Amino acid sequence: MAVLIDTSVLVALERQELGLAEIIRPGERYAISVVSAAELLHGVHRAVGRRAQGRSAYVEGVLGTLQGLPIDMAVARAYGRVSAELARTGASVDANDLWIGATALAHGLEVLALDGDLDRIPGLRRAAPAGS
Numbered sequence: 272m273a274v275l276i277d278t279s280v281l282v283a284l285e286r287q288e289l290g291l292a293e294i295i296r297p298g299e300r301y302a303i304s305v306v307s308a309a310e311l312l313h314g315v316h317r318a319v320g321r322r323a324q325g326r327s328a329y330v331e332g333v334l335g336t337l338q339g340l341p342i343d344m345a346v347a348r349a350y351g352r353v354s355a356e357l358a359r360t361g362a363s364v365d366a367n368d369l370w371i372g373a374t375a376l377a378h379g380l381e382v383l384a385l386d387g388d389l390d391r392i393p394g395l396r397r398a399a400p401a402g403s
Contacts (some may be wrong), residue, residue, distance in 0.1 A: 274398045275375045276337065277384035278307040278367075282314075285329050294383060294400045299380040299385075302338040304374040306367050340374050349373040353392055362391050 274296075283289040290374070292332040295301070301360075311330045318326045333346055350373035357364060364372070365388055375382045381398035390396055 273378070273380050275340070275371065275380040275382045276301050276303050276307070277371055277382055277386070277389065278303075278310045279385040280383050281307065281311060281384055285326070292401060293401070296401045300338050302378075302380070303333070304371045305339050305341050306370040306374070308334055308339050310367060340378060341349060342374070343377075344368060345377040346370070346373050349376040353394075356393055357391065364388050364391050368392075381388055 280289070280294060284291065284294075287296045311333065315323060315327045315330050350370060353373055353376065355367060357369075368386075368390065372382065372389050372395050374380075375395060376392075381396045383398040383400065390397070
């Protein structure tokens with residue numbers, strides 16, 4: 272099964288809070304949501320000077336390496352279903368995280384994430400890091 276990498280993991284890698292060996296499982300396929308790409312690019316455009324150059328190089332490397340999964344009708348359907356279910360139960364999830372989760376659900380992917388927001392999305396499977 273392929274794994275969708277959440278923005279939180281990519282930011283932790285950039286900050287060197289994690290190493291690739293800690294999260295990547297050999298032989299596994301990885302992708303990102305275009306929402307994660309947008310979040311990373313937002314960070315590039317907010318940075319200044321050398322930090323902007325370094326961040327841009329990192330993000331472009333990520334975008335050139337990982338397959339970016341778009342928001343399409345299957346993702347929109349998953350988003351609508353899950354957001355309605357969350358509303359019925361009174362739970363909330365950040366909109367970007369909900370799009371990332373919907374992308375994973377629509378493509379049958381596990382999600383590798385560091386934050387717990389995605390745990391509230393019904394039916395979403397979390398990927399275990401390499402060391403687990």
